[in-house]
Amino acid sequence: MSIRAVVWGENVHEQTNQIVSDLYPTGIHGAIAQTLNAAGGITASTATLQEPDHGLTVDRLAETDVLLWWGHAAHGDVSDEVSQRVVEAVWSGMGFIALHSTHFAKPFKQLMGSACNLTWREAGERERLWVTSRNHPIAAGLPDHFSLEHEEMYGEPFGVPEPLETVFISWFQGGEVFRSGLTYKRGAGNVFYFRPGHETYPTYHDANIQTVLTNAVRWAHNPIARVLGVTDTPNVPVTQALEPISERGPRLHEDGEEGFK
Amino acid sequence: MSIRAVVWGENVHEQTNQIVSDLYPTGIHGAIAQTLNAAGGITASTATLQEPDHGLTVDRLAETDVLLWWGHAAHGDVSDEVSQRVVEAVWSGMGFIALHSTHFAKPFKQLMGSACNLTWREAGERERLWVTSRNHPIAAGLPDHFSLEHEEMYGEPFGVPEPLETVFISWFQGGEVFRSGLTYKRGAGNVFYFRPGHETYPTYHDANIQTVLTNAVRWAHNPIARVLGVTDTPNVPVTQALEPISERGPRLHEDGEEGFK
């Protein structure tokens, strides 16, 4: 069965900036969805900030295996409710791929629990990505390094928790480095941050970048049925203990009572 | 110089439940502060939910090396503003020790980025903690295992991210296990979760538990001056690039401009 990917696009600069709309006539989200649909085994659709619920209703997320997110200028316009909904979908098993300036998007910051800050420069300089984890599924089919002739610079220190694995590190012409591909897990959901993708450059038309995105969707996909009640905190009464025990000592709660939250 | 610890107590059941107030006449926070002050090299004070700013003003946090947190019944009464303030203090280098039911406290959940849920049973059963990382600083002076005759059970799966290190795992009489001591880092701040400490049992009077708390404060203390501007995202203009580069290609931003947030 096909992996169901949704590419979420902020869709602001595509509407307001000629350079961006010329590069990505169907939006960055449209370009990425097209790449994924051409890859085989993935069915990708799009969602945008401007739609009701930003296109991410409860029902839609329930049918999304992997959500890709690209935001930049309008992080503050994403509703807290939708952000929390996305986060809980990740905990229950939905994959989440955070692209470029999404480092400051609400759901990404919430999943990381850290500042997610960095240094930056928009000078169209050369970026070279190095694979630091050979044969990682996300690096399948890639050479040990590849370049993007024009990219925005992001520099360390990058305010994220230590990842499960560092898959890519970028070299920048101006002298910086950046951990460009990082994997995490939050609950049952796989999370991947991938750095490149400034909207004024043709990054998402680059073949290596397209390979990474396709690989990342496959890697992030958790085929197991979603965890139900992902925030539940069940009480296990004494009478249902796996080993026979007797209740002892003072207590605050009655059997089967809800805990405090 | 002494490590400045603040023990934050929710201070609810100590005021409303006779068992708890008998066990902890100065509050759980008071008992823990007393332990830390007796340990040597630590100066501990307390703060509670009921104080203005919950006792955690900007100035107070700026002078706190390590914050210990015990909450249970009133997580929802902690203001979002104070929780965010605590979280940013951690990012800048303040240590944070989350005790027992604090797994559901706002700042802890925010730092973890995950559901932090678990299973539980209040039956006064035996808990045995095993050291899984021998000679970890937090386990200094402890035997390979020790018991608490009466504790609340917390069971796996525990909804937290994979830790930097698993220091303790608990065995419960009723058949469960739990990762009871977990270390994390968020920004420059060291974070430790420690499971035991149900308010109706004398856990914080146990010598081994007191050793863990004292060790944890010393471990969590980062003596380096706090990171200033911990959420800053500085632009590095082309003219200040470390390696000589020329600006190329189209751009969205002017030199020195603020990025989007």
Next chain:
Amino acid sequence: MSIRAVVWGENVHEQTNQIVSDLYPTGIHGAIAQTLNAAGGITASTATLQEPDHGLTVDRLAETDVLLWWGHAAHGDVSDEVSQRVVEAVWSGMGFIALHSTHFAKPFKQLMGSACNLTWREAGERERLWVTSRNHPIAAGLPDHFSLEHEEMYGEPFGVPEPLETVFISWFQGGEVFRSGLTYKRGAGNVFYFRPGHETYPTYHDANIQTVLTNAVRWAHNPIARVLGVTDTPNVPVTQALEPISERGPRLHEDGEEGFK
């Protein structure tokens, strides 16, 4: 295409102990291979200590996607050469699943870089495995916990490095706990340690255990072509540098020279 698994068995107690040979007439390796072959998508064969090269020639390993290893009484009889060969195959991308007493097998100890010791007791006591990473691929199809009525006890502290993920933790009737399912990566190879499997008990006939083994083989399989020259340390001459540089300063080596090893 089918995953090619090889189940390596020490095959000693199966030949010398009536209890073991009654439980596993075709050997522990035979029983596991049968399970894997019945699972779908996996083609499993066996290899044993007593064969030339212990059944693990260079050619055989080159065609092995995942190697499962069960050893106990005769770790010292495994040749250093074959152990090194297995280790290098893992680095190049072969999956490796270490079962039970394999914690002390040469290739496992070499891959871990640590003592791999533990405590133990052979009393046929109850073991209950808890899933600590919900919906981990290796836990697919399992309940949150399951039991084995008779098993050997292994207790913490377990002398292994912190894993990528802790997937299972065991509770033992006698009071111990153990990290029973741990994932690692060494080079391009996925490594999984799985605790249960004492030879005098019918553990490998248990349906949940069989599910774990099947899942683990699928998880450990890295479909990307093996890394060639996995220990190579290539010199990159100045003339082939990706960015134009000139040689400066004193040097020890000539262009293209082999480095020291």
Next chain:
Amino acid sequence: MSIRAVVWGENVHEQTNQIVSDLYPTGIHGAIAQTLNAAGGITASTATLQEPDHGLTVDRLAETDVLLWWGHAAHGDVSDEVSQRVVEAVWSGMGFIALHSTHFAKPFKQLMGSACNLTWREAGERERLWVTSRNHPIAAGLPDHFSLEHEEMYGEPFGVPEPLETVFISWFQGGEVFRSGLTYKRGAGNVFYFRPGHETYPTYHDANIQTVLTNAVRWAHNPIARVLGVTDTPNVPVTQALEPISERGPRLHEDGEEGFK
């Protein structure tokens, strides 16, 4: 009490190469020991390949808190016995700091369990180290980045396991990047790999490098008494089980018997 550091030097190029002996008249080990002794709170001595037991007798290691290791041309001349002795000292709690070309030293490879390979170029190019973990104890007192005008290049992919933390990443003038500061734990011992230090350049006279080395010694020091019997695998007889159990089922071993190794 002072931290007892031993700086181990291969001491080959210092004797055979005029450039190296001019830079380091007392050896690289001598220069580093001088730095550490000047730092305060550290008492550093040296040991070299040419001494009996390479200067690392059992007694000496028992009194060593942190061992720094620099080797390059003569890794193969280090005896397996001394390497194993060093590794077991690390497991028992000795800190280990692997410098530069030590990536291929016997004890480091044994501790990592991986190929430890990389790419390299000796062209005296500029290296810039970026701090990726702000306020990490090893980065105390350092700016966010610093440069070495002349260094050997090491490039990714670096064949090491995912670290506990990535503290430094290097940018190279010729276009490569490298994870230059990595922390690990093996048993009770803290391990730090630090990249710079090619013998034909004055790297160990650089103030920032000296700060890193001093910080690293303090970080790696585990003040807890060494683990005794670090490879022991104790049997816990039924009669000494923490919870009352009865022996059941068939068994291979007698009570208190040694396990297989």
